[in-house]
Amino acid sequence: MPELKDVHKNRLDRFRQRMEEAGAEAVIILKPENRAYLSGFEGSAGMLLITKNQALLLVDFRYLEQAKNQAPHFEIIQYRQPLSETLRRVFQELNLEMVGFEQDYVTWEQYEIWTTRLGDLVEFIPLPDLTQKLRMVKGAEELKAIMEAVAIADSAFLDILPLIRPGFQERELAVELEYAMRRRGAQAMAFETIVASGPRSSLPHGAPTERVLQAGDLVIIDFGAKCQGYCSDCTRTVSIGPPTPKQREIYDLVQRAQDAALKAISPGVPASRVDAVARQIINEQGYGETFGHSLGHGVGRVVHEEPTLINRDQTILQPGMVVTVEPGVYLPGWGGVRIEDLVVVTTSGCEVLTHCIKGLSIT
Numbered sequence: 001m002p003e004l005k006d007v008h009k010n011r012l013d014r015f016r017q018r019m020e021e022a023g024a025e026a027v028i029i030l031k032p033e034n035r036a037y038l039s040g041f042e043g044s045a046g047m048l049l050i051t052k053n054q055a056l057l058l059v060d061f062r063y064l065e066q067a068k069n070q071a072p073h074f075e076i077i078q079y080r081q082p083l084s085e086t087l088r089r090v091f092q093e094l095n096l097e098m099v100g101f102e103q104d105y106v107t108w109e110q111y112e113i114w115t116t117r118l119g120d121l122v123e124f125i126p127l128p129d130l131t132q133k134l135r136m137v138k139g140a141e142e143l144k145a146i147m148e149a150v151a152i153a154d155s156a157f158l159d160i161l162p163l164i165r166p167g168f169q170e171r172e173l174a175v176e177l178e179y180a181m182r183r184r185g186a187q188a189m190a191f192e193t194i195v196a197s198g199p200r201s202s203l204p205h206g207a208p209t210e211r212v213l214q215a216g217d218l219v220i221i222d223f224g225a226k227c228q229g230y231c232s233d234c235t236r237t238v239s240i241g242p243p244t245p246k247q248r249e250i251y252d253l254v255q256r257a258q259d260a261a262l263k264a265i266s267p268g269v270p271a272s273r274v275d276a277v278a279r280q281i282i283n284e285q286g287y288g289e290t291f292g293h294s295l296g297h298g299v300g301r302v303v304h305e306e307p308t309l310i311n312r313d314q315t316i317l318q319p320g321m322v323v324t325v326e327p328g329v330y331l332p333g334w335g336g337v338r339i340e341d342l343v344v345v346t347t348s349g350c351e352v353l354t355h356c357i358k359g360l361s362i363t
């Protein structure tokens with residue numbers, strides 16, 4: 001495995017190439033996931049300023065020592081409020097005339113402050129997120145972190161399996177699952193755990209409530225751990241007690257759609273194609289309208305990133321991309337089923353990373 005320092009140098013090189021293609025001479029990076037990806041700095045506040053030849057990390061007093069340790073190939077600059085005074089000095093020293101920024105992250109207010117205080121010196125140029133495209137293909141060190149997060153979540157689910165029975169609340173289940181993930185080493189949750197039972201399981205993103213599980217329920221549990229900055233994502237649907245024929249029918253349909261999508265994932269295939277494969281199977285059984293979300297999404301430093309497995313995403317899959325495959329069927333008043341696994345695209349297909357126990361009748 002390459003040294004972390006080289007990893008970040010390489011990322012910076014590739015970013016500069018993108019920056020040049022976009023016609024920018026300097027770019028400010030503020031999105032925490034992009035900041036960490038390019039520099040290695042994991043703090044919660046700070047700004048990167050990247051030019052053709054310079055890489056600066058501006059932080060306040062709280063993060064000075066951490067920045068020096070985590071981003072050795074960046075020049076660390078400590079700022080005091082207002083940041084604009086430090087920026088003025090830096091822009092002047094570097095002789096900058098135009099500075100790009102992440103247009104989907106910087107607020108209108110922030111932009112107004114910059115242009116009011118520094119508009120006489122530089123022009124601020126809105127740019128699409130250049131870093132996110134680089135982040136789609138994961139390196140060995142990133143895959144390792146994702147697999148660690150997956151392993152933590154997988155075993156945490158096994159820990160709480162005995163609690164998925166009549167008498168337990170959705171909220172209690174979610175709390176126990178989150179505690180199990182933390183106890184097993186998760187630095188945080190990848191997102192807020194979803195537990196939706198009985199008729200509530202038709203809510204694709206049902207936040208856990210005080211509803212008590214009952215025999216005959218379907219329960220959707222969607223959960224993920226975060227480890228070394230990287231997320232996992234997994235959904236299981238289980239029945240409390242023996243499933244009804246209809247529960248079995250819908251579950252098997254969703255599982256067939258997922259199996260077909262997993263087989264369709266291969267380098268060179270557009271993301272949209274994988275969604276179409278799963279959707280066709282659900283459409284054929286007349287449930288097309290009840291599968292109202294995309295088939296899957298990229299996962300990395302954030303739980304929803306590019307590419308998206310959806311009809312409008314023409315991204316060509318490449319080895320190293322990590323995506324979820326999560327078809328679902330939701331019938332208001334009755335309940336729902338979603339089955340989600342996390343996969344990495346390989347040179348010949350894909351490898352399923354989640355090994356979490358699976359099946360409608362596992363409780």
Ligand SMILES: [Mn+2]
Nearest residue numbers: 233324326340
């Ligand atoms: Mn997901």
